Amino acid sequence: MSSYAYLFKYIIIGDTGVGKSCLLLQFTDKRFQPVHDLTIGVEFGARMITIEKQLIKLQIWDTAGQESFRSITRSYYRGAAGALLVYDITRRDTFNHLTQWLKEARQNSSHQDMVIMLIGNKSDLDHRRQVSTKEGQQFADQNGLIFLETSAKTAANVNEAFCATARKIYKNIELGTYDTTNEAHGIKVGLSNKNLYSDNDYKSNQPSSGGGCCK
Incomplete structure (x- = not known):
């Protein structure tokens, strides 16, 4: 039986070495792995969160940034409700490639309403910054994206x-934008899609090291 109200499928995209796998690991396991092998094809992670007192399961696909795996990555755009588009604030080239990544995401998504979050990662390395926060915000505003700077190392803004x-x-x-009966939209309705979970019930099952709730 499904113990969640909804399942949302995510894809994480961006150049090699921007910290995609580290973001996923920090979010799902609350730990940072400074040396991480290059992702081959795709990696997978999952975590439960609460939104408006509803239990939501996030199913997250972390994709390889190398061109040689791009054809594999493209297949994962289909059926994704959300995409995290990641660049490295210390490498301008990863920011310059965002337009191509965004174009690819929108061309290969199975629906036009995929939610895309732009992430400027490695905010802990501000002394090596090559891309300003203002530039990141401007790119997001121009392209209808949500924007945050994060640090997979310190966990800042990762949740x-x-x-x-x-x-x-x-x-x-809630606005009726998606057809939730069509799993191509990256959303699966669980059996418990009623207000059966309180924030306190959820928090009591979480590790004491992190705040798991997203209100």
């Missing part, structure tokens, strides 16, 4: 990045 994306998807569901 919020995944949760803000979920809140936007949930709002779109």
Whole structure:
């Protein structure tokens, strides 16, 4: 039986080495792995969160940034409700490639309402910054994206990045934007899609090290 109200499918995209796998690991396991092998094809993670007192399961696909795996990555755009588009604030080239990544995401998505969160990662390395926060925000505003800077190392804004994306998807569901009977939209309705979970019930099952709720 499904113990969640909804399941949202995410895809994480962006150049090699921007910290996609580290963001996923920090979000799902609350840990940072400084040396991480290059992702081959795709990796997978999942975590439960709460939105408006509803239990939501996030199913997250972390994709390889290398061109040689791009054809594999493209297939994962289909059926994704949300995408996290990641660049490295210390590498201008990863920011310059965002336009191509965004174009690819929108061309390969199975629906036009995929929620895209722009993430400027490695905010802990501000002394090596090559891309300003203002530039990131401007790119997001120009392209209708949500924007946050994060640090997979310190966990700064990592929860919020995944949760803000979920809140936007949930709002779109309430507005009737998606056909929730069509799993191509990256949303699966669980059996418990009623207000059966309180924030306190959820928090009591979470590790004491992190705040799991996204309100």
